[in-house]
Amino acid sequence: MSEPFPQLKQLVFGINPISEDDWDEFSKLWKPFSSKRKEIITAIGEREKYLYFVAKGVQRVYYFDEQNREATLVFTYNPSFGGVLDSLLLQTESRYFYETLTPSVFLRAPFSELQVLMQTRPAIEILIRQGITHTISGLLTRLVELQCYSSEERFTQLLHRSPHILQLVPHKYLANYLGIDATNFSKFINKIKI
Numbered sequence: 001m002s003e004p005f006p007q008l009k010q011l012v013f014g015i016n017p018i019s020e021d022d023w024d025e026f027s028k029l030w031k032p033f034s035s036k037r038k039e040i041i042t043a044i045g046e047r048e049k050y051l052y053f054v055a056k057g058v059q060r061v062y063y064f065d066e067q068n069r070e071a072t073l074v075f076t077y078n079p080s081f082g083g084v085l086d087s088l089l090l091q092t093e094s095r096y097f098y099e100t101l102t103p104s105v106f107l108r109a110p111f112s113e114l115q116v117l118m119q120t121r122p123a124i125e126i127l128i129r130q131g132i133t134h135t136i137s138g139l140l141t142r143l144v145e146l147q148c149y150s151s152e153e154r155f156t157q158l159l160h161r162s163p164h165i166l167q168l169v170p171h172k173y174l175a176n177y178l179g180i181d182a183t184n185f186s187k188f189i190n191k192i193k194i
Helices: 004-015 020-027 085-090 111-120 122-148 151-161 171-178 182-191
Strands: 031-035 040-042 050-056 058-064 070-077 080-082 097-100 104-110
Touching: 004 020, 004 050, 004 104, 004 122, 020 122, 050 070, 050 111, 058 171, 070 080, 070 171, 085 122, 104 111, 111 122, 122 151, 151 171, 151 182, 171 182
Parallel strands: none
Antiparallel strands: 031 104, 040 097, 050 080, 050 104, 058 070, 058 097
16 A cells, blocks of 8 residues: 555645645645544544545445434545545534444544635635535436436446446445345346446
């Protein structure tokens, strides 16, 4: 595994290049953090305090209610940002869990310090806004797929978008993410050429 800071820098500059001075200040916020498999990093009712950069491992953001209904909303894996973003940015109690599916290694930045940097360095604020805009765009695409596409079309779209995901994420979580029965998900794996 390569070092997390060069990976973080590559992701940042891929979203919105910033000056070396801004990068130096931004990179100072990030501290190493690790978690075991199946650990809840953020629970429902907690306020998200950190923005995470995933250096290793796979995580998911999911909803779970008192009627045992579960909905996997987002997967995060290297190289990407993670956490419960609405709770982080609004500083409200999370309505979702952020859980590791595998042992995970992160860098994490406290929101309080990130917020100060966003207020004092416009390039950092633009970077965060661009990252959020990409996230919203992906979520809107996913909403269209969930509401308009058949199960098989959702499965096929996922493989076109992220062909490696079948090796990263347990299939029961992928089926839940797509809103597909686990049996049908298995049939699609056997039926569709990957």
